[in-house]
Amino acid sequence: xxxxxxxxxxxxxxxxxxxxxxxxxxxxxxxxxxxxxxxxxxxxxxxxxxxxxxxxxxxxxxxxxxxxxxxxxxxxxxxxxxxxxxxxxxxxxxxxxxxxxxxxxxxxxxxx
Amino acid sequence: xxxxxxxxxxxxxxxxxxxxxxxxxxxxxxxxxxxxxxxxxxxxxxxxxxxxxxxxxxxxxxxxxxxxxxxxxxxxxxxxxxxxxxxxxxxxxxxxxxxxxxxxxxxxxxx
Numbered sequence: 001x002x003x004x005x006x007x008x009x010x011x012x013x014x015x016x017x018x019x020x021x022x023x024x025x026x027x028x029x030x031x032x033x034x035x036x037x038x039x040x041x042x043x044x045x046x047x048x049x050x051x052x053x054x055x056x057x058x059x060x061x062x063x064x065x066x067x068x069x070x071x072x073x074x075x076x077x078x079x080x081x082x083x084x085x086x087x088x089x090x091x092x093x094x095x096x097x098x099x100x101x102x103x104x105x106x107x108x109x110x111x112x
Numbered sequence: 113x114x115x116x117x118x119x120x121x122x123x124x125x126x127x128x129x130x131x132x133x134x135x136x137x138x139x140x141x142x143x144x145x146x147x148x149x150x151x152x153x154x155x156x157x158x159x160x161x162x163x164x165x166x167x168x169x170x171x172x173x174x175x176x177x178x179x180x181x182x183x184x185x186x187x188x189x190x191x192x193x194x195x196x197x198x199x200x201x202x203x204x205x206x207x208x209x210x211x212x213x214x215x216x217x218x219x220x221x222x223x
Binding site: 042043056090099 | 149206
């Protein structure tokens with residue numbers, strides 16, 4: 001679904017570095033989400049935003065921060081990356097509550 | 113908060129057989145239950161969803177059933193094909209829009 005994009009698609013970084021993952025959408029949705037995917041653990045919610053002025057922690061927010069720069073943009077930052085943050089990260093959007101979430105292509109992050 | 117448990121973690125079937133994946137949820141306020149399919153190297157995509165005012169929903173070879181009393185819902189795939197091989201995720205959520213996902217089921221359909 002080209003309407004939700006993520007950059008970069010792959011990233012290798014070192015322990016202690018600060019990195020930012022970016023998500024953009026052209027769907028016009030108010031709601032945006034960041035998930036982390038690890039084998040056997042499903043998709044776990046890191047942060048979510050229901051509009052530009054609304055930011056909420058998910059179940060695994062420690063070590064992460066987010067910024068909702070505009071309706072279309074939602075960025076995820078790792079202030080000081082650590083190896084156990086190595087994972088596949090997905091951004092998603094939805095038009096409202098109890099509605100389909102549309103996922104971006106994912107960012108594969110490796111922290112050495 | 114909501115907790116969603118999904119079983120089995122892996123499922124192997126022969127082409128043409130049926131496959132069933134089951135999920136349980138904990139929050140009685142949850143009223144929206146989507147299922148997502150994730151092919152290898154791809155993003156999760158919605159395949160079917162059900163809301164709490166409906167007991168069953170079908171779309172061609174796939175169906176979902178919901179038992180609100182027991183707090184469980186299931187995905188049924190009939191006449192499985194090799195292209196059904198993927199990871200399947202169930203999820204539960206409310207009108208607030210936050211979903212909790214199950215751990216995923218790796219479905220393998222053998223030709």
